[in-house]
Amino acid sequence: MNDRKQPQSEATDQEFHVFELDPSDPKRKHINPLLKIVLELGPLLVFFFANARGEWLAERVPFLADIGGPIFVGTACFMIATAIALSVSWALTRTLPIMPLLSGVIVLVFGALTLWLQDETFIKVKPTIINTMFGGILLIGLLFNKSFLGYVFDSAFRLDAEGWRILTLRWGLYFLFMALVNEVIWRNFSTDFWIAFKVWGNLPLSIIFTLLQLPLMKRHALPEESAAGAKG
Numbered sequence: 276m277n278d279r280k281q282p283q284s285e286a287t288d289q290e291f292h293v294f295e296l297d298p299s300d301p302k303r304k305h306i307n308p309l310l311k312i313v314l315e316l317g318p319l320l321v322f323f324f325a326n327a328r329g330e331w332l333a334e335r336v337p338f339l340a341d342i343g344g345p346i347f348v349g350t351a352c353f354m355i356a357t358a359i360a361l362s363v364s365w366a367l368t369r370t371l372p373i374m375p376l377l378s379g380v381i382v383l384v385f386g387a388l389t390l391w392l393q394d395e396t397f398i399k400v401k402p403t404i405i406n407t408m409f410g411g412i413l414l415i416g417l418l419f420n421k422s423f424l425g426y427v428f429d430s431a432f433r434l435d436a437e438g439w440r441i442l443t444l445r446w447g448l449y450f451l452f453m454a455l456v457n458e459v460i461w462r463n464f465s466t467d468f469w470i471a472f473k474v475w476g477n478l479p480l481s482i483i484f485t486l487l488q489l490p491l492m493k494r495h496a497l498p499e500e501s502a503a504g505a506k507g
Contacts, residue, residue: 434496442491
């Protein structure tokens, strides 16, 4: 009897999941936190570099010359880098990270519209939509006593329920704030300034905001032995 049930148990253990599992699920596969950051920020850095060196790239990659100006070259490279990052995540974990996947879908859709219509407005509006969507997801999740922030930061630290609730609220409001900032900048400043702000403004602001959350995370961090016991 036991021999007959064993294959079914093994099949359950090897259950296939397209999307990443809940952070508390022991079957969830983790990747190096540094690599995770590279996969999430890499496409943005590629976009900045490709826009800054668009003409140089077009001279060396002939098909890019037919795409348009630097921002269109940057958009094409952004789309390719995003697809590569998601592919690497899939290859390492055999699942797709939910937040980067949502962002990637919007990048590909709005990037395609940007290139097809030769209108840079679409790629400029993308951060507004992504930040509004992320902020909305986090805040709406709180209404149902769910903290989706763990899907992003579970590889880095573990908090108690109250800590996740407060941190999720703060990040939700921060995303909505950054959506507003993007709208102000792309509507009132040059394209080059907007792109520079995406890298040298967004990233430092996110780092500063994260550092400001350290006291909260320390107060609500789970003891090491509790976290280890949860894994076991």
